[in-house]
Amino acid sequence: MKLHEYQAKGIFADAGIPVPNSQLARSVEEVLDAVDEIGYPAAIKAQVHVGGRGKAGGIKIATDRDEAETYAEEILGMDLKGYTVETVLVESGVDFVDELYVGVTMDRGEGQPVLMVSTEGGVDIEEVAAETPDAIAREHVDPAFGLHPYQARKVVYNAGVDADVAGDVASIVSTLYDLYEANDATEIEVNPVMITSDRDVVAADAVMNIDEDALFRQPKLAELEDEAYEDDLERKAGEYGFDYVRLSGNVGIIGNGAGLVMTTLDLVDYYGGSPANFLDIGGGAKAERVTNALDMVFSDPNVDSVVFNIFGGITRGDEVAKGINEALSDYDELPKPVVVRLAGTNAEEGMEILNTDLLQVEKTLEAAVQRAVENAKEVSA
Amino acid sequence: MSIFVDDDTRVVVQGITGGEGKFHAEQMIEYGTNVVAGAVPGKGGQEAAGVPVYDTVDAAVEEEDANASVIFVPPAFAADAIFEALDTGLDLAVAITEGIPTQDMAKVNKRLGETDTRLLGPNCPGIITPGEAKLGILPGNIFADGNVGLVSRSGTLTYQVVDNLTERGIGQTTAIGIGGDPIIGTSFIDALEAFEADTETDAVVMCGEIGGEDEEQAARFIGEHMDTPVAGFIAGRTAPPGKRMGHAGAIVSGSGTGTAESKIDALNDAGVPVGDTPEEVADHIESFL
Numbered sequence: 294m295k296l297h298e299y300q301a302k303g304i305f306a307d308a309g310i311p312v313p314n315s316q317l318a319r320s321v322e323e324v325l326d327a328v329d330e331i332g333y334p335a336a337i338k339a340q341v342h343v344g345g346r347g348k349a350g351g352i353k354i355a356t357d358r359d360e361a362e363t364y365a366e367e368i369l370g371m372d373l374k375g376y377t378v379e380t381v382l383v384e385s386g387v388d389f390v391d392e393l394y395v396g397v398t399m400d401r402g403e404g405q406p407v408l409m410v411s412t413e414g415g416v417d418i419e420e421v422a423a424e425t426p427d428a429i430a431r432e433h434v435d436p437a438f439g440l441h442p443y444q445a446r447k448v449v450y451n452a453g454v455d456a457d458v459a460g461d462v463a464s465i466v467s468t469l470y471d472l473y474e475a476n477d478a479t480e481i482e483v484n485p486v487m488i489t490s491d492r493d494v495v496a497a498d499a500v501m502n503i504d505e506d507a508l509f510r511q512p513k514l515a516e517l518e519d520e521a522y523e524d525d526l527e528r529k530a531g532e533y534g535f536d537y538v539r540l541s542g543n544v545g546i547i548g549n550g551a552g553l554v555m556t557t558l559d560l561v562d563y564y565g566g567s568p569a570n571f572l573d574i575g576g577g578a579k580a581e582r583v584t585n586a587l588d589m590v591f592s593d594p595n596v597d598s599v600v601f602n603i604f605g606g607i608t609r610g611d612e613v614a615k616g617i618n619e620a621l622s623d624y625d626e627l628p629k630p631v632v633v634r635l636a637g638t639n640a641e642e643g644m645e646i647l648n649t650d651l652l653q654v655e656k657t658l659e660a661a662v663q664r665a666v667e668n669a670k671e672v673s674a
Numbered sequence: 675m676s677i678f679v680d681d682d683t684r685v686v687v688q689g690i691t692g693g694e695g696k697f698h699a700e701q702m703i704e705y706g707t708n709v710v711a712g713a714v715p716g717k718g719g720q721e722a723a724g725v726p727v728y729d730t731v732d733a734a735v736e737e738e739d740a741n742a743s744v745i746f747v748p749p750a751f752a753a754d755a756i757f758e759a760l761d762t763g764l765d766l767a768v769a770i771t772e773g774i775p776t777q778d779m780a781k782v783n784k785r786l787g788e789t790d791t792r793l794l795g796p797n798c799p800g801i802i803t804p805g806e807a808k809l810g811i812l813p814g815n816i817f818a819d820g821n822v823g824l825v826s827r828s829g830t831l832t833y834q835v836v837d838n839l840t841e842r843g844i845g846q847t848t849a850i851g852i853g854g855d856p857i858i859g860t861s862f863i864d865a866l867e868a869f870e871a872d873t874e875t876d877a878v879v880m881c882g883e884i885g886g887e888d889e890e891q892a893a894r895f896i897g898e899h900m901d902t903p904v905a906g907f908i909a910g911r912t913a914p915p916g917k918r919m920g921h922a923g924a925i926v927s928g929s930g931t932g933t934a935e936s937k938i939d940a941l942n943d944a945g946v947p948v949g950d951t952p953e954e955v956a957d958h959i960e961s962f963l
Binding site for chain 2: 344399401402404405406435436437474477479504505506507509510536538540548549550551552553554555556558559560561562563568571573604605606607636637638657658659
């Protein structure tokens with residue numbers, strides 16, 4: 294789960310990390326109220342979950358009230374890489390002389406957290422990592438012990454941070470690790486940490502992603518989950534308890550098990566179609582879950598055709614088929630053509646009893662996907 | 675022959691009194707697995723799925739000589755259950771639980787390096803040696819005894835590929851689901867190494883997916899250390915960056931690591947053919963035999 298910059302900075306500020314003065318604004322009037330209070334220069338920053346906001350025009354620095362108004366009008370409501378900007382953070386501009394990168398993340402390969410510090414801050418750190426990996430100092434942390442204070446100092450010194458601010462930067466690193474642990478973060482990144490002309494350090498940006506699997510013990514963060522959804526269908530999927538990702542194509546996909554659903558998406562693409570979504574309904578395929586899954590794909594206006602691929606393991610194919618038929622009892626006809634393919638235990642028995650008045654049935658995954666792709670082409674033609 | 679489990683494996687089911695635990699314990703027993711006990715704190719002295727329940731894994735080992743566990747414990751308590759299995763010194767612990775916080779698994783992973791126990795999973799379907807033992811939730815009836823090893827990060831995708839093999843009359847030595855989480859116990863390389871050493875395994879299927887770099891490392895291992903032919907499959911070619919595709923581990927990072935393309939290239943470089951469809955994987959395996 295991704296937090297917005299303003300949410301992450303709120304957490305930083307509460308933990309004592311210096312952040313610029315700021316206010317949240319949802320309208321041009323609120324932006325102007327905010328700049329009147331904060332003064333100039335002021336950064337107006339789109340609060341959407343996309344990287345590279347600055348380059349895409351989602352961050353502007355206003356030096357007077359007219360500029361603030363112009364930028365507020367530009368940014369609020371703009372489409373930023375597919376997301377509509379509804380909220381901006383209005384923030385006091387920092388007079389900086391240097392920019393650092395500081396991050397904490399899980400190193401999957403090592404199975405332990407890693408601290409990262411670089412003096413190449415303020416730019417795309419992934420480019421730095423690819424081109425000059427030595428410019429990023431790294432320090433792994435034993436997750437059982439936690440961070441030893443020397444490690445925060447070591448990674449800061451190894452990065453070559455100026456001696457007069459090293460202590461303050463190490464203190465930020467140490468606090469970020471505490472926040473990483475305390476909030477079950479998967480990643481925290483501050484890019485840049487700004488060093489001002491007065492040699493103060495300020496966290497000028499904030500990325501904080503939370504482990505969704507840990508929300509059961511992070512009640513405050515769980516309350517933010519609703520705001521983290523990026524569209525209404527993703528919100529609906531959350532309510533139904535589905536793993537769902539919306540994509541841009543027109544073939545709706547329902548299946549069970551992450552790997553098999555991903556494979557179904559790939560096959561849609563392979564056979565010349567374009568997947569509209571990833572939707573994993575999990576085990577069992579009970580009628581209620583099937584009903585909800587059909588509701589998901591049918592309420593996506595992009596979907597022209599649906600492929601429904603279930604591998605029945607412990608749950609037998611005939612039970613799955615009964616669940617599907619029961620879910621279909623609400624329909625006289627389906628709004629979009631649906632191809633079903635069942636496999637595994639009792640798959641043949643299952644396919645025999647499927648309601649073929651409403652459904653198309655195919656025996657293999659490959660055939661089902663090809664038919665759904667053809668259906669989509671016919672519908673959209 | 676087989677790897678990691680056979681008919682000598684003596685299983686304790688952690689969480690056997692829960693709905694999932696009981697159901698799958700019964701399924702494992704029905705398959706012929708030597709399930710000897712359950713372990714659930716506070717339920718010692720009861721019976722579940724026809725086997726005695728103990729309060730601790732330690733007691734199940736003492737009384738019933740268990741040497742492996744299958745863990746069906748809810749996510750909030752699962753890491754603790756894995757620690758109990760590791761600290762008891764079992765040979766194998768299979769963690770089925772989905773949704774264990776990653777930071778918990780980092781702590782487990784640290785301890786794992788200090789023990790001799792093999793951990794499989796978490797968030798995995800388990801392991802099966804057809805005709806001998808099944809530890810986990812795999813549907814036993816789609817498997818057949820044979821000479822192909824299979825290792826996969828996914829559950830239902832594994833079943834799909836196994837189904838394609840079994841339908842062609844190609845059976846399996848052992849099939850292993852290593853799990854879809856970012857931090858797991860047994861890796862592709864661990865399984866591949868064991869299949870390479872197994873005299874009855876004549877070919878291996880490796881099903882990977884997007885996220886992390888385990889498939890790339892496994893590809894290098896195959897190129898350098900394996901004579902047994904391997905066919906691959908990689909799920910998630912069409913996954914967009916930054917989106918978690920169901921499995922917590924199945925995510926392409928913003929920096930472009932963990933892509934399907936990088937994994938397929940690495941496997942091809944190691945001489946491993948990668949199927950565009952599950953059927954093609956079976957074609958490759960058939961051509962090896």
